[in-house]
Amino acid sequence: MLDGEDKLIAQAIRGKASAFGSLYDYYQPKIYRFVLIKVGRREDAEDLTHQVFLAALESMKSYKDMGYPFSSWLYRIARNQVIDFYRTNKKEASIEETEPDFFVAPAIAHFGVEGKMEMEKVQLAIQKLKPEYQDVVIMRFVEDLPIKEVADSLGKSEGAVKLLQHRAIRELKKILVQA
Amino acid sequence: MNSQISITFMDLLKTLQQFKNIEPNKDFTRKSRRELLGGSNIPFGIYQNILRTLEVGASVALAGLLILVILGGASYIKFFEPLQITAIDPASIKAEAEAIDIQIELANLNYNESVARSAGESTVSVVSQEEGVSSDDSEFKVLSIEEALDLLSQ
Numbered sequence: 001m002l003d004g005e006d007k008l009i010a011q012a013i014r015g016k017a018s019a020f021g022s023l024y025d026y027y028q029p030k031i032y033r034f035v036l037i038k039v040g041r042r043e044d045a046e047d048l049t050h051q052v053f054l055a056a057l058e059s060m061k062s063y064k065d066m067g068y069p070f071s072s073w074l075y076r077i078a079r080n081q082v083i084d085f086y087r088t089n090k091k092e093a094s095i096e097e098t099e100p101d102f103f104v105a106p107a108i109a110h111f112g113v114e115g116k117m118e119m120e121k122v123q124l125a126i127q128k129l130k131p132e133y134q135d136v137v138i139m140r141f142v143e144d145l146p147i148k149e150v151a152d153s154l155g156k157s158e159g160a161v162k163l164l165q166h167r168a169i170r171e172l173k174k175i176l177v178q179a
Numbered sequence: 180m181n182s183q184i185s186i187t188f189m190d191l192l193k194t195l196q197q198f199k200n201i202e203p204n205k206d207f208t209r210k211s212r213r214e215l216l217g218g219s220n221i222p223f224g225i226y227q228n229i230l231r232t233l234e235v236g237a238s239v240a241l242a243g244l245l246i247l248v249i250l251g252g253a254s255y256i257k258f259f260e261p262l263q264i265t266a267i268d269p270a271s272i273k274a275e276a277e278a279i280d281i282q283i284e285l286a287n288l289n290y291n292e293s294v295a296r297s298a299g300e301s302t303v304s305v306v307s308q309e310e311g312v313s314s315d316d317s318e319f320k321v322l323s324i325e326e327a328l329d330l331l332s333q
Contacts, residue, residue: 020216024212028208029203032203033198049203050214050215053211053215057215119197120195122191142199170192171189173188176187
C-alpha cells in the first residue's frame with residue numbers, strides 16, 4: 001500500500017490530478033504486469049493498462065471506501081477490461097497461432113535467453129489456466145499480495161483464495177510438465 | 180518423482196517472482212500519464228469546477244480592476260492638471276520677465292545702406308571703440324570689406 005494512500009484517494013476523488021498521478025505511478029506497473037501476463041502481447045497490455053486507469057479516473061468521483069484496498073478496485077477494473085478484451089477480440093482462440101515475438105518477449109528481453117525462454121513457457125502456461133486461477137497466481141506469487149487483498153479483489157473469502165491458489169499451482173505445474 | 184516435482188515447484192515460484200521485474204515501457208508510461216492527467220479527460224469534481232469558475236472570475240475581475248486603476252490614474256492626473264498650470268502661470272512669468280532689466284545696446288553696430296549701394300558693394304559699418312575714448316566721442320567710419328579685414332588683421 002502506498003504511503004498516505006487514503007489522503008491521495010480523497011484528493012483524487014475531489015479531482016486533484018497530482019493525487020491521481022501518484023496513485024498511477026505506484027499502481028501502473030502492477031496493473032501492467034497483471035494484464036501483460038494475462039494477454040501476452042505488450043501492445044495489448046499497454047492499451048488495456050491505459051484503459052484501466054482511464055476507467056479508474058472517470059469513476060474516481062463515485063469511488064467509495066468500502067474497507068477494501070484501492071488496489072483491489074484497480075485489479076477488478078483490470079480483470080473486467082481483460083474479459084472485455086477477450087470477448088471483443090476473441091484472442092483465446094489465436095494465442096497459440098500468434099508469433100512468439102508478440103508475446104511477453106519484448107518486455108523480458110533483458111532477462112537473458114534462458115530466463116526469457118523459461119518465462120515465456122510459464123507465461124503461456126498461465127494463459128492456459130482458468131481466469132480466476134490466473135488472477136490468484138499473478139496476485140499471490142508475482143505481486144506478493146496478501147491473501148486478504150486478493151480475496152477483496154476477487155470478491156471471495158480468504159479460505160476460497162487459499163483453495164484457489166492451491167489448485168492453480170497444481171494446474172500450472174501439470175501444464176508445464178505436459179509441455 | 181516427488182523431489183522432481185518439488186524442484187519444479189520451487190523453480191516455478193522463482194520464475195513467477197521474476198515476472199515482478201517486468202516494467203512497462205517508459206515512453207508508454209509517459210504518454211499514458213500525460214493523456215490521462217494532462218488532457219481534458221480529468222473529471223473535475225464539483226468543488227474543482229467551482230474553484231475553476233472562481234479562478235476565471237478572479238482573472239476577469241483583476242483585469243477589470245487593472246483597467247480601472249489605469250483609467251482612474253489618468254483622471255487623477257487630469258484632476259490635478261489645473262493646479263500645475265496655475266503653478267506656472269504665464270502672467271506671473273511675463274511680469275517676472277518684465278522686471279528683469281535688460282539693457283542691450285546695439286548702438287555700436289550700424290549698417291549703412293546708402294553707402295553700400297553707391298559703392299556697389301556691401302559694406303559693413305563697424306564701430307570702432309578705441310580705448311580711452313568715451314562713448315560720446317566715438318566716431319563712425321564707413322569702411323569697405325577689405326579695409327575692415329585689414330583693420331581686423333592688425
